[in-house]
Amino acid sequence: MAERKIGERNNEPEFLAAYDATEFDRPSVAVDVAIVTVMDGHLEVALVERAEHPAKGSWALPGGFVQMDESLDRAANRLLAEKAGLTDVYLEQLYTFGEPTRDPRTRVLSVAYYALVDHAQLDTGAESSLSFGRIDVPWEGETGGPVDARSQQGQEMPLAFDHADILGMAVKRIRGKLDYTPIGFQLLAATFTLRSLQDAHETILGRTLNKDSFRRRMLATGLLEATGERESEVGHRPAELYRFTKRSAI
């Protein structure tokens, strides 16, 4: 991360044209949301392309400033609705990023959230302002470090500010939470097969899981129940469809 002292203005012409930043005695507070989903065996995150400086042309997590009369959770939910048209999704506060130089304009704290959504709920059409980047997890380990994104064509999508750090922490949190809470179904439709749930877990963890152990463990939690229905049109024996019971809302 570039070193820059607070109060030291960026005097490039583009900056001065785009912003009339003023120093305050309080930081601005933004909420940024990592909207994460699973698609075809990889993690994806929703991104917006920055049209203005700073970091013009690079990609950023959708976010905005907290209004003075709304809570942080409410701001995150509002931004989810405004930027992605999403309501009633799994949303959790992640961490607050507060390096004084993380935004070159003025001091901006970012209260980061992450959301887990079913890929089918996402508007991936061209009319949406959101793009989706494949999350590029470098080492198959703890992933405490920054995480980059790539387009479907494999091009790098450079992330603005410290958003690669936010994304890295989001992946780490989701992985950790998967070990002791069944949050995987937040990424799936209302009914799903055990295999698709395992696929989601494997994608998040970045490693394969034992099929039988996974099945036993999931059924032992008592959090999911068989619907009696089966998937159809699959070219082989169809699997039973399950749903999550009510109290699965963590």
Place this chain on the structure above:
Amino acid sequence: MAERKIGERNNEPEFLAAYDATEFDRPSVAVDVAIVTVMDGHLEVALVERAEHPAKGSWALPGGFVQMDESLDRAANRLLAEKAGLTDVYLEQLYTFGEPTRDPRTRVLSVAYYALVDHAQLDTGAESSLSFGRIDVPWEGETGGPVDARSQQGQEMPLAFDHADILGMAVKRIRGKLDYTPIGFQLLAATFTLRSLQDAHETILGRTLNKDSFRRRMLATGLLEATGERESEVGHRPAELYRFTKRSAI
């Protein structure tokens, strides 16, 4: 929590005398630290008595406002040093509390941290501005809810603002982290017996642990090594003293 709209001033005389609060378009940002330690089989937290309104006479976590040129981590470390004389202790960001009405004066975000310290490091003398409250965990469960504090004499120490919520989340986080990382030794001196480490774990978790399993599990991590020394003056067979290896710094 009392409902109060932002911008609606508290017009009680005491408030007006104590504060000349002004509304801004940005929230103030405070850092509050739950300094947690283990003492005689219970958890303790460092508290300061509020001398002024709001919440005059009740107890609060040590905290203060973030300066414009310091990071959040740095602010937390500074406050630890200023308020408790502590440096080089385990410190981790916990959560950011942002209900608009959490402070009756004006909007204040609290970026909460928790610190784990050896009780022997703490200045519990009368000259210190810090008092210590026993953490009163109501139900032996997940402890997601608010947690109160009591004095050594058993008197309630009512917590100001939403600090009971902060403390509850701190206990929950510490318990969760204990399951997969050996943070317990942050509460102990440089060398310690396995029994004292188990005592610390049991105190944090609020339940007893199997001695042999605990011993096997701890030794299997490879994170601690025998010193060859033994405790002394204990009135029974002295236990071997252990220390943590370098990389134990999580």
Place this chain on the structure above:
DNA sequence: ACAACATATATGCCTATCGAATCTAAGTCA
């Protein structure tokens, strides 16, 4: 010196759980 006592440390056994292999069930497709 010696016994009584308290706790540390080691060992063996039982059981629950996980991973792997194998087998059967139930669909599609040529």
Place this chain on the structure above:
DNA sequence: TGACTTAGATTCGATAGGCATATATGTTGT
């Protein structure tokens, strides 16, 4: 009809945790 694919059940061995017990090593009292 038979090959193929994946679902789901069963079995078995390895492993780790819980529990009981035995032994080691110190202090304290007489």
